[in-house]
Amino acid sequence: MFYVGFHSSIAGGFEQAALKAHELDATAFALFTKNQRQWTANPITTEQASLFKKTCASLGYGKNQILPHDSYLINLGNPDPVKRQKSLEAFLDEMHRVATLGLDTLNFHPGSAVDNSDRQSCLKLIAQSLDEVLEQEPSVSPILETTAGQGSTVGSTFEEIAKILEYCKHRDRVGICIDTCHIFAAGYDIRNPEAFANTMEQFSAILGFDKLKGMHLNDAKLDLGSHIDRHASLGEGFIGLDCFSFILKDQRFSQIPLILETPDSSRYADEISLLKSYSPGV
Known part of the structure; x- marks a missing residue:
């Protein structure tokens, strides 16, 4: 089964993310558990969590169809100990919020080697941060997202993500999310059958498909x-549509949330319908 959806808004309540996804016939969705541009938020109440869980259950969304995302402010690889600690505390809070909602994954951007600090040190700091957080929140798995390699961000190559996992003591609890726009911007070609197969062979050899826990589908x-990192609507960028048909015909990408983060939300319904048309298993 392929689970296709989009990044849904929690405006009006956490349950609204599920309701909005259902309205567009999505079989998956992503959400932020708070304002992604702020460091802190009010705790999630028992009533809010209960309503979210009940809504998801009534609409048929299991936790394997939902991919929460953390704040864009967090940088677990920041070499400044004070700033890294702030990120670490914010990330742990995000992990707790996910657990409160009854979910078990948290998608995040690995981090950035600030002021051109050493990249290997940054990767080690990210792994160390994950270990610290995982020891305090055992019910949620962090999901490393591939990046475009913009500026000093790390995680744009499969090898760098593999290094984070290598440095992490609890690597068995860490997953990976492929963003199609990001890997393309990072230099991995996915536009035709041969290029797509080659890129996915590299992913398989370096990281392994058992680690893949979600995808972001963007041109x-x-x-x-x-x-x-500049996303485009499906078929309106340099990747083109073929890549997305490859994904929806490949069982390696089934049973995980396939999430649109395309820029025009008015096109989500059409994009979901398009993706579903590529596979009878949606």
């Missing part, structure tokens, strides 16, 4: 290897 506004 790219800029060409291959731009290292610029």
